[in-house]
Amino acid sequence: xxxxxxxxxxxxxxxxxxxxxxxxxxxxxxxxxxxxxxxxxxxxxxxxxxxxxxxxxxxxxxxxxxxxxxxxxxxxxxxxxxxxxxxxxxxxxxxxxxxxxxxxxxxxxxxxxxxxxxxxxxxxxxxxxxxxxxxxxxxxxxxxxxxxxxxxxxxxxxxxxxxxxxxxxxxxxxxxxxxxxxxxxxxxxxxxxxxxxxxxxxxxxxxxxxxxxxxxxxxxxxxxxxxxxxxxxxxxxxxxxxxxxxxxxxxxxxxxxxxxxxxxxxxxxxxxxxxxxxxxxxxxxxxxxxxxx
Amino acid sequence: xxxxxxxxxxxxxxxxxxxxxxxxxxxxxxxxxxxxxxxxxxxxxxxxxxxxxxxxxxxxxxxxxxxxxxxxxxxxxxxxxxxxxxxxxxxxxxxxxxxxxxxxxxxxxxxxxxxxxxxxxxxxxxxxxxxxxxxxxxxxxxxxxxxxxxxxxxxxxxxxxxxxxxxxxxxxxxxxxxxxxxxxxxxxxxxxxxxxxxxxxxxxxxxxxxxxxxxxxxxxxxxxxxxxxxxxxxxxxxxxxxxxxxxxxxxxxxxxxxxxxxxxxxxxxxxxxxxxxxxxxxxxxxxxxxxxxxxxxxxxxxxxxxxxxxxxxxxxxxxxxxxxxxxxxxxxxxxxxxxxxxxxxxxxxxxxxxxxxxxxxxxxxxxxxxxxxxxxxxxxxxxxxxxxxxxxxxxxxxxxxxxxxxxxxxxxxxxxxxxxxxxxxxxxxxxxxxxxxxxxxxxxxxxxxxxxxxxxxxxxxxxxxxxxxxxxxxxxxxxxxxxxxxxxxxxxxxxxxxxxxxxxxxxxxxxxxxxxxxxxxxxxxxxxxxxxxxxxxxxxxxxxxxxxxxxxxxxxxxxxxxxxxxxxxxxxxxxxxxxxxxxxxxxxxxxxxxxxxxxxxxxxxxxxxxxxxxxxxxxxxxxxxxxxxxxxxxxxxxxxxxxxxxxxxxxxxx
Numbered sequence: 001x002x003x004x005x006x007x008x009x010x011x012x013x014x015x016x017x018x019x020x021x022x023x024x025x026x027x028x029x030x031x032x033x034x035x036x037x038x039x040x041x042x043x044x045x046x047x048x049x050x051x052x053x054x055x056x057x058x059x060x061x062x063x064x065x066x067x068x069x070x071x072x073x074x075x076x077x078x079x080x081x082x083x084x085x086x087x088x089x090x091x092x093x094x095x096x097x098x099x100x101x102x103x104x105x106x107x108x109x110x111x112x113x114x115x116x117x118x119x120x121x122x123x124x125x126x127x128x129x130x131x132x133x134x135x136x137x138x139x140x141x142x143x144x145x146x147x148x149x150x151x152x153x154x155x156x157x158x159x160x161x162x163x164x165x166x167x168x169x170x171x172x173x174x175x176x177x178x179x180x181x182x183x184x185x186x187x188x189x190x191x192x193x194x195x196x197x198x199x200x201x202x203x204x205x206x207x208x209x210x211x212x213x214x215x216x217x218x219x220x221x222x223x224x225x226x227x228x229x230x231x232x233x234x235x236x237x238x239x240x241x242x243x244x245x246x247x248x249x250x251x252x253x254x255x256x257x258x259x260x261x262x263x264x265x266x267x268x269x270x271x272x273x274x275x276x277x278x279x280x281x282x283x284x285x286x287x288x289x290x291x292x293x
Numbered sequence: 294x295x296x297x298x299x300x301x302x303x304x305x306x307x308x309x310x311x312x313x314x315x316x317x318x319x320x321x322x323x324x325x326x327x328x329x330x331x332x333x334x335x336x337x338x339x340x341x342x343x344x345x346x347x348x349x350x351x352x353x354x355x356x357x358x359x360x361x362x363x364x365x366x367x368x369x370x371x372x373x374x375x376x377x378x379x380x381x382x383x384x385x386x387x388x389x390x391x392x393x394x395x396x397x398x399x400x401x402x403x404x405x406x407x408x409x410x411x412x413x414x415x416x417x418x419x420x421x422x423x424x425x426x427x428x429x430x431x432x433x434x435x436x437x438x439x440x441x442x443x444x445x446x447x448x449x450x451x452x453x454x455x456x457x458x459x460x461x462x463x464x465x466x467x468x469x470x471x472x473x474x475x476x477x478x479x480x481x482x483x484x485x486x487x488x489x490x491x492x493x494x495x496x497x498x499x500x501x502x503x504x505x506x507x508x509x510x511x512x513x514x515x516x517x518x519x520x521x522x523x524x525x526x527x528x529x530x531x532x533x534x535x536x537x538x539x540x541x542x543x544x545x546x547x548x549x550x551x552x553x554x555x556x557x558x559x560x561x562x563x564x565x566x567x568x569x570x571x572x573x574x575x576x577x578x579x580x581x582x583x584x585x586x587x588x589x590x591x592x593x594x595x596x597x598x599x600x601x602x603x604x605x606x607x608x609x610x611x612x613x614x615x616x617x618x619x620x621x622x623x624x625x626x627x628x629x630x631x632x633x634x635x636x637x638x639x640x641x642x643x644x645x646x647x648x649x650x651x652x653x654x655x656x657x658x659x660x661x662x663x664x665x666x667x668x669x670x671x672x673x674x675x676x677x678x679x680x681x682x683x684x685x686x687x688x689x690x691x692x693x694x695x696x697x698x699x700x701x702x703x704x705x706x707x708x709x710x711x712x713x714x715x716x717x718x719x720x721x722x723x724x725x726x727x728x729x730x731x732x733x734x735x736x737x738x739x740x741x742x743x744x745x746x747x748x749x750x751x752x753x754x755x756x757x758x759x760x761x762x763x764x765x766x767x768x769x770x771x772x773x774x775x776x777x778x779x780x781x782x783x784x785x786x787x788x789x790x791x792x793x794x795x796x797x798x799x800x801x802x803x804x805x806x807x808x809x810x811x812x813x814x815x816x817x818x819x820x821x822x823x824x825x826x827x828x829x830x831x832x833x834x835x836x837x838x839x840x841x842x843x844x845x846x847x848x849x850x851x852x853x854x855x856x857x858x859x860x861x862x863x864x865x866x867x868x869x870x871x872x873x874x875x876x877x878x879x880x881x882x883x884x885x886x887x888x889x890x891x892x893x894x895x896x897x898x899x900x901x902x903x904x905x906x907x908x909x910x911x912x913x914x915x916x917x918x919x920x921x922x923x924x925x926x927x928x929x930x931x932x933x934x935x936x937x938x939x940x941x942x943x944x945x946x947x
Contacts, residue, residue, distance in 0.1 A: 166634050
């Protein structure tokens, strides 16, 4: 298994632990991830609110770089990168007018031939849950988690083609394999407030606060995510939520890759579990799922 | 041969774009044309008289009318020339309106085209042959498919005119959907109270035969002479012996969810769907019956004092002839499990309107108590969601189901009547209450019964703390709202029956992309189909409430009776025939015929001195569509009115 790896800006900065844990898990499972050299912006928010064409040309440029690596499959972890790359492919495959314009900008023909996958998809559908079960050495038994998918992973469904739109279950399936207990909860695809984090923080405090409340009410000890922005809103804003709504949730927000890493027996530090605002280590210690080394 | 050409102005419809005088003059010079004229409205009385007078004066024997489409006025002019003594099939229409003046702007070019079209018609008519209509008898009996309120009303109307009607109903009892309803809007009379007398009328009528627990297996023939095979499914109970005492189902040990009660109640393995069932004869559900599963039990047979139980009964296929068919197969409910935002139909305390009807019914499974299916507790806050499936091009139906606004209002009213402390919330897109006293009814529910109407869609429903949290938008106040509901009632849309396409194919009637049967004309022939002798009533054509269903049932009955009262039926002679000497027996025509009007035949080939297979047209079934002539490689098939010689004559004239 060999893939061109597109980390995107978050995984090189605020979501460093997502990057670390992904690479660790991939290494442990023998999935080769080769970072696309000289990759550029995926075309997310700053681009697509500026200009539609720019939001297509940027991801296409990245996909062309992947093609040069003789790789016809790109793997990404960030939900926004995943969305932009998938949407760009969709337009290149189905819209002649946009394809011509984009080809003129990037200076090369491109018909959407480089396949884009989310790392979740690779783990579950390529590596396979059955194979993964055999590799789990450190079961996360008794850890109750709420799997939170956010908005971009499943939408728009005809483009992402990843999971059920209203009731996604891929992460829940994955958690079961690790012997963690995914709770049944209704907020899997609620809005976390997304990029209002910087411009209208109040909105994020309300929306992310509601998500934390629901997870708490349904008995989750941690929330599992697959998107850097979801992670940052839910993790980073807990202090402000506590101040505004007088609710101290103290719920760790973890990437699915970190929990997979733990179950494979990888050291917490290598998975970046020390990089969170809400420290997950006390919970993981209490649940006896930390690896002693 | 003396051909007359008559060019119509159609007011300015034709004359506005085409120089009709020039067309008339040009036509007068075509070969064999003895007379030509133009007139403002050729179809009017003076116009027709002009044709008749010219026929007599100039001794014309063939006529070309250059005017509109033959589908509009060919019949008019056939009658006209017939009155003047010419065989009605010795005319041709040149369509210089729909095919010319209406679609062109350039006067010069349009006039040229009109002249050419007229020239073709003149050359074609020169090859026409006089034809005679054929006559067939009419079987004086009407088949009604479906025994809901639609079929029941049709049967009553047919029987009232002293003609025999046969109802074929696949359920064990007639009554259909209406038998499940509690009250009816907007007058709130009880559905059973107004339906049951009609069911009894039907069962007691000497003119009505009922085949319940039966299905249509095959339909052949044509208007006046349909042959229908009906499968009478094995009821396992002798309908002639059974007295309807009910001892069998009282003692039957097997309980399964009742279809009639939408799974809210139970029935036995031997059962009648509801107490007022007609016929009041039970049926054994062989899939669940212990005797059929294990060969043990047999209690019903032991207990039946008249020996009506017959475990060995087999399906019986009967064949009957009918003059007309009324299709009254009704509707199905939209399956709301496609809506992930509503929980894919997995929430226990989410029901459909039809469930609510059973629940609110005092003889229903809950004795009229409105309760939560999950824990049996009585409800307080109930959210009704309209347009579930309807008006949703993304996941549901493109159309409005027409009755949901009204039945939801009725449900909101009944909820308050049954439970004074309850509160109804209704999410809607628009209120469509177009019917007599309908708008007033909705107002009453809002004003006097305190139903809270919220204009907006529901975005998510989830369970929390034993309640269903309904989250939606109230677009009038612009607010996002959340209601903690005890029960959610979905106004699911009306859809065609699952097997509607296969029935339509059996009957050779068209159906639309929603599998609803298509009427012959949306305005002027709403209960007819393009297959003559087959009529539509009720929700199988489009969603309809009870008044509209009853009205269309009576309308379809009148159409069927219109056939019944005729002595014989004239059939157009414009049908295909096979020249069997030329036929190679490839039978491509058999596959091309959408009406099963071609059959295999065998002839003695004198040259080859052996028998060989050829095609043969079943004249009574042929509609004259021409498919067979087009596929015939040997040009062995000819269609009267459009013979190969006629077409070639036209082509050569071009």
